[in-house]
Amino acid sequence: MRIGILGTGNVGKAVAAGAAAAGHEVVFGSRDPETTGRDLELPVVPVADAAAHGEIVVNATGGNASLDLLPTVRTQLAGKVLLDIAIDLTPDLGLSHLDASLGEQLQRALPRTRVVKTLCTMDSVVMAHPEKTLSGPSTVFLSGDDAAAKAQVAGLLEDLGWPPEARLDLGGIATARGQEHLALMFIAVAGALGDHVFNLRLVTPTR
Numbered sequence: 001m002r003i004g005i006l007g008t009g010n011v012g013k014a015v016a017a018g019a020a021a022a023g024h025e026v027v028f029g030s031r032d033p034e035t036t037g038r039d040l041e042l043p044v045v046p047v048a049d050a051a052a053h054g055e056i057v058v059n060a061t062g063g064n065a066s067l068d069l070l071p072t073v074r075t076q077l078a079g080k081v082l083l084d085i086a087i088d089l090t091p092d093l094g095l096s097h098l099d100a101s102l103g104e105q106l107q108r109a110l111p112r113t114r115v116v117k118t119l120c121t122m123d124s125v126v127m128a129h130p131e132k133t134l135s136g137p138s139t140v141f142l143s144g145d146d147a148a149a150k151a152q153v154a155g156l157l158e159d160l161g162w163p164p165e166a167r168l169d170l171g172g173i174a175t176a177r178g179q180e181h182l183a184l185m186f187i188a189v190a191g192a193l194g195d196h197v198f199n200l201r202l203v204t205p206t207r
Protein backbone atom coordinates (compact mmCIF):
# COMPACT_ATOMS: atom_id res chain seq x y z
CA MET A 1 0.00 0.00 0.00
CA ARG A 2 1.15 3.59 -0.57
CA ILE A 3 1.68 5.41 2.71
CA GLY A 4 2.43 9.11 3.18
CA ILE A 5 3.85 10.13 6.53
CA LEU A 6 3.40 13.80 7.44
CA GLY A 7 6.08 14.76 9.98
CA THR A 8 9.64 13.53 10.22
CA GLY A 9 10.05 13.33 14.00
CA ASN A 10 10.18 10.31 16.31
CA VAL A 11 6.66 9.13 15.51
CA GLY A 12 6.95 9.60 11.75
CA LYS A 13 10.26 7.74 11.67
CA ALA A 14 8.98 4.84 13.80
CA VAL A 15 5.80 4.27 11.79
CA ALA A 16 7.63 4.76 8.48
CA ALA A 17 10.29 2.19 9.38
CA GLY A 18 7.67 -0.36 10.46
CA ALA A 19 5.51 0.17 7.39
CA ALA A 20 8.47 0.07 4.98
CA ALA A 21 9.76 -3.14 6.60
CA ALA A 22 6.33 -4.68 5.96
CA GLY A 23 6.69 -3.89 2.26
CA HIS A 24 4.62 -0.71 2.00
CA GLU A 25 5.63 2.12 -0.32
CA VAL A 26 6.40 4.85 2.20
CA VAL A 27 7.28 8.50 1.63
CA PHE A 28 7.71 11.26 4.19
CA GLY A 29 6.12 14.68 3.79
CA SER A 30 8.20 17.50 5.22
CA ARG A 31 8.09 21.29 5.23
CA ASP A 32 11.76 21.23 4.24
CA PRO A 33 12.28 18.00 2.30
CA GLU A 34 15.75 18.88 1.09
CA THR A 35 17.25 19.38 4.53
CA THR A 36 15.24 16.66 6.25
CA GLY A 37 15.93 14.18 3.46
CA ARG A 38 19.67 14.23 4.15
CA ASP A 39 19.12 12.27 7.37
CA LEU A 40 16.38 9.86 6.29
CA GLU A 41 16.63 6.63 4.34
CA LEU A 42 13.15 6.81 2.79
CA PRO A 43 12.07 9.41 0.19
CA VAL A 44 11.17 12.84 1.59
CA VAL A 45 8.89 15.07 -0.48
CA PRO A 46 6.82 18.21 0.17
CA VAL A 47 3.82 17.69 2.46
CA ALA A 48 1.33 18.03 -0.42
CA ASP A 49 3.11 15.34 -2.45
CA ALA A 50 3.18 12.89 0.46
CA ALA A 51 -0.54 13.51 1.05
CA ALA A 52 -1.18 12.85 -2.65
CA HIS A 53 0.96 9.68 -2.55
CA GLY A 54 -0.69 7.97 0.40
CA GLU A 55 -3.70 5.70 0.32
CA ILE A 56 -3.28 6.01 4.06
CA VAL A 57 -1.75 9.32 5.19
CA VAL A 58 -0.28 9.34 8.70
CA ASN A 59 -0.49 12.53 10.73
CA ALA A 60 2.72 12.53 12.77
CA THR A 61 3.03 16.29 12.93
CA GLY A 62 3.25 18.26 16.13
CA GLY A 63 -0.28 18.46 17.54
CA ASN A 64 -0.17 22.24 17.78
CA ALA A 65 0.70 22.43 14.05
CA SER A 66 -1.75 19.83 12.64
CA LEU A 67 -4.82 22.03 12.40
CA ASP A 68 -2.89 24.70 10.50
CA LEU A 69 -0.91 22.36 8.26
CA LEU A 70 -3.32 19.63 7.19
CA PRO A 71 -6.09 21.87 5.77
CA THR A 72 -3.47 23.33 3.41
CA VAL A 73 -3.41 19.92 1.70
CA ARG A 74 -7.14 19.18 1.98
CA THR A 75 -7.42 18.58 -1.77
CA GLN A 76 -4.71 15.91 -1.69
CA LEU A 77 -6.28 14.36 1.42
CA ALA A 78 -9.79 14.21 -0.04
CA GLY A 79 -11.02 10.60 -0.21
CA LYS A 80 -8.03 9.39 1.81
CA VAL A 81 -7.74 7.75 5.22
CA LEU A 82 -5.90 9.94 7.73
CA LEU A 83 -4.29 7.88 10.48
CA ASP A 84 -3.97 10.51 13.18
CA ILE A 85 -1.43 10.02 15.97
CA ALA A 86 -0.98 13.65 17.00
CA ILE A 87 -1.68 15.02 20.46
CA ASP A 88 -1.93 18.75 21.04
CA LEU A 89 -0.28 19.44 24.37
CA THR A 90 0.09 22.80 26.08
CA PRO A 91 3.62 23.87 27.14
CA ASP A 92 2.92 22.64 30.68
CA LEU A 93 1.84 19.21 29.35
CA GLY A 94 -1.90 19.70 29.60
CA LEU A 95 -4.31 19.02 26.72
CA SER A 96 -5.18 21.88 24.37
CA HIS A 97 -8.55 20.36 23.35
CA LEU A 98 -10.33 19.41 26.54
CA ASP A 99 -13.86 19.34 25.17
CA ALA A 100 -13.13 18.37 21.58
CA SER A 101 -10.19 16.19 20.66
CA LEU A 102 -7.70 17.08 17.97
CA GLY A 103 -8.98 14.01 16.08
CA GLU A 104 -12.52 15.41 16.02
CA GLN A 105 -11.28 18.84 15.00
CA LEU A 106 -9.29 17.37 12.14
CA GLN A 107 -12.35 15.38 11.01
CA ARG A 108 -14.41 18.59 11.08
CA ALA A 109 -11.74 20.52 9.17
CA LEU A 110 -11.35 17.73 6.59
CA PRO A 111 -14.89 16.46 5.89
CA ARG A 112 -13.83 14.62 2.72
CA THR A 113 -11.11 12.72 4.59
CA ARG A 114 -11.79 9.77 6.91
CA VAL A 115 -9.88 10.30 10.15
CA VAL A 116 -8.91 7.32 12.29
CA LYS A 117 -7.19 8.07 15.59
CA THR A 118 -4.83 5.38 16.81
CA LEU A 119 -1.36 4.66 18.26
CA CYS A 120 -1.37 7.91 20.26
CA THR A 121 -1.56 6.20 23.68
CA MET A 122 2.01 4.91 23.67
CA ASP A 123 5.57 6.01 23.03
CA SER A 124 6.88 6.06 19.46
CA VAL A 125 9.31 3.24 20.33
CA VAL A 126 6.33 0.95 20.96
CA MET A 127 4.24 1.86 17.88
CA ALA A 128 5.84 -0.62 15.49
CA HIS A 129 6.51 -4.18 16.63
CA PRO A 130 5.76 -3.76 20.34
CA GLU A 131 6.90 -7.34 20.90
CA LYS A 132 10.48 -6.11 20.44
CA THR A 133 10.31 -3.68 23.35
CA LEU A 134 7.54 -4.89 25.69
CA SER A 135 7.45 -7.96 27.93
CA GLY A 136 3.93 -9.01 26.89
CA PRO A 137 0.86 -8.22 24.78
CA SER A 138 -0.78 -4.80 25.06
CA THR A 139 -3.62 -2.78 23.55
CA VAL A 140 -3.97 -0.28 20.71
CA PHE A 141 -7.20 1.70 20.30
CA LEU A 142 -9.00 2.92 17.17
CA SER A 143 -11.53 5.77 16.87
CA GLY A 144 -13.20 6.84 13.64
CA ASP A 145 -16.58 7.33 11.99
CA ASP A 146 -15.92 5.20 8.90
CA ALA A 147 -15.83 1.41 9.30
CA ALA A 148 -13.97 0.82 6.02
CA ALA A 149 -11.29 3.34 7.00
CA LYS A 150 -10.85 1.64 10.37
CA ALA A 151 -10.54 -1.73 8.61
CA GLN A 152 -7.81 -0.30 6.37
CA VAL A 153 -5.96 1.11 9.39
CA ALA A 154 -6.40 -2.21 11.21
CA GLY A 155 -4.64 -3.89 8.29
CA LEU A 156 -1.70 -1.53 8.64
CA LEU A 157 -1.66 -2.06 12.42
CA GLU A 158 -1.50 -5.81 11.78
CA ASP A 159 1.59 -5.21 9.64
CA LEU A 160 3.08 -3.13 12.47
CA GLY A 161 2.76 -6.08 14.85
CA TRP A 162 -0.70 -5.44 16.37
CA PRO A 163 -2.76 -8.66 16.02
CA PRO A 164 -6.60 -8.59 16.18
CA GLU A 165 -6.70 -9.39 19.92
CA ALA A 166 -4.51 -6.34 20.59
CA ARG A 167 -6.82 -3.92 18.74
CA LEU A 168 -9.88 -2.31 20.30
CA ASP A 169 -12.30 -0.32 18.16
CA LEU A 170 -13.71 2.30 20.52
CA GLY A 171 -16.33 3.63 18.08
CA GLY A 172 -16.72 6.99 16.36
CA ILE A 173 -14.21 9.81 16.19
CA ALA A 174 -15.75 11.34 19.35
CA THR A 175 -14.02 8.53 21.28
CA ALA A 176 -10.67 10.04 20.26
CA ARG A 177 -11.17 12.24 23.33
CA GLY A 178 -10.58 9.19 25.51
CA GLN A 179 -7.42 8.27 23.64
CA GLU A 180 -6.06 11.81 23.77
CA HIS A 181 -6.84 12.13 27.47
CA LEU A 182 -4.74 9.02 28.06
CA ALA A 183 -1.77 11.25 27.21
CA LEU A 184 -2.13 12.70 30.71
CA MET A 185 -2.04 9.21 32.19
CA PHE A 186 0.90 8.36 29.93
CA ILE A 187 2.88 11.32 31.25
CA ALA A 188 2.06 10.40 34.86
CA VAL A 189 3.01 6.73 34.42
CA ALA A 190 6.20 7.62 32.58
CA GLY A 191 7.12 9.89 35.47
CA ALA A 192 6.41 7.16 38.02
CA LEU A 193 8.35 4.50 36.10
CA GLY A 194 11.12 6.83 34.98
CA ASP A 195 10.68 5.24 31.55
CA HIS A 196 8.55 5.95 28.45
CA VAL A 197 8.72 2.42 27.09
CA PHE A 198 5.52 0.75 28.34
CA ASN A 199 1.95 0.29 27.19
CA LEU A 200 -1.50 -0.33 28.57
CA ARG A 201 -3.16 -3.73 28.34
CA LEU A 202 -6.91 -4.11 28.55
CA VAL A 203 -7.80 -6.97 30.89
CA THR A 204 -11.34 -8.32 30.58
CA PRO A 205 -13.29 -10.41 33.14
CA THR A 206 -12.92 -14.19 33.31
CA ARG A 207 -16.09 -15.90 32.01
Ligand SMILES: NC(=O)c1ccc[n+]([C@@H]2O[C@H](COP(=O)([O-])OP(=O)(O)OC[C@H]3O[C@@H](n4cnc5c(N)ncnc54)[C@H](OP(=O)(O)O)[C@@H]3O)[C@@H](O)[C@H]2O)c1
Pocket residue numbers: 006007008009010011012029030031032036059060061062063064065069085086087088089119120121122123124125
Ligand atom coordinates in the same frame (compact mmCIF):
# COMPACT_ATOMS: atom_id res chain seq x y z
N1 LIG B 1 6.82 10.97 20.60
C1 LIG B 1 5.93 10.11 21.05
O1 LIG B 1 6.30 9.08 21.63
C2 LIG B 1 4.45 10.36 20.83
C3 LIG B 1 3.53 9.48 21.37
C4 LIG B 1 2.16 9.68 21.12
C5 LIG B 1 1.76 10.75 20.35
N2 LIG B 1 2.69 11.63 19.86
C6 LIG B 1 2.25 12.74 19.01
O2 LIG B 1 2.68 12.48 17.68
C7 LIG B 1 3.05 13.70 17.02
C8 LIG B 1 4.49 13.60 16.54
O3 LIG B 1 5.33 13.38 17.66
P1 LIG B 1 6.92 13.44 17.50
O4 LIG B 1 7.47 13.04 18.81
O5 LIG B 1 7.33 12.71 16.27
O6 LIG B 1 7.12 15.01 17.31
P2 LIG B 1 8.37 15.76 16.68
O7 LIG B 1 9.59 14.93 16.87
O8 LIG B 1 8.33 17.13 17.24
O9 LIG B 1 8.02 15.80 15.13
C9 LIG B 1 6.90 16.48 14.64
C10 LIG B 1 7.10 16.73 13.16
O10 LIG B 1 6.01 17.55 12.71
C11 LIG B 1 6.43 18.24 11.54
N3 LIG B 1 5.83 19.58 11.57
C12 LIG B 1 4.97 20.06 10.66
N4 LIG B 1 4.59 21.31 10.95
C13 LIG B 1 5.24 21.66 12.08
C14 LIG B 1 5.30 22.85 12.86
N5 LIG B 1 4.60 23.95 12.56
N6 LIG B 1 6.09 22.83 13.97
C15 LIG B 1 6.80 21.74 14.31
N7 LIG B 1 6.79 20.56 13.60
C16 LIG B 1 6.02 20.54 12.48
C17 LIG B 1 7.96 18.30 11.59
O11 LIG B 1 8.43 17.65 10.41
P3 LIG B 1 9.10 18.54 9.25
O12 LIG B 1 10.01 19.52 9.95
O13 LIG B 1 9.87 17.56 8.44
O14 LIG B 1 7.99 19.20 8.52
C18 LIG B 1 8.34 17.51 12.81
O15 LIG B 1 9.42 16.65 12.59
C19 LIG B 1 2.84 14.81 18.04
O16 LIG B 1 1.59 15.39 17.82
C20 LIG B 1 2.88 14.08 19.38
O17 LIG B 1 2.11 14.75 20.37
C21 LIG B 1 4.02 11.45 20.08
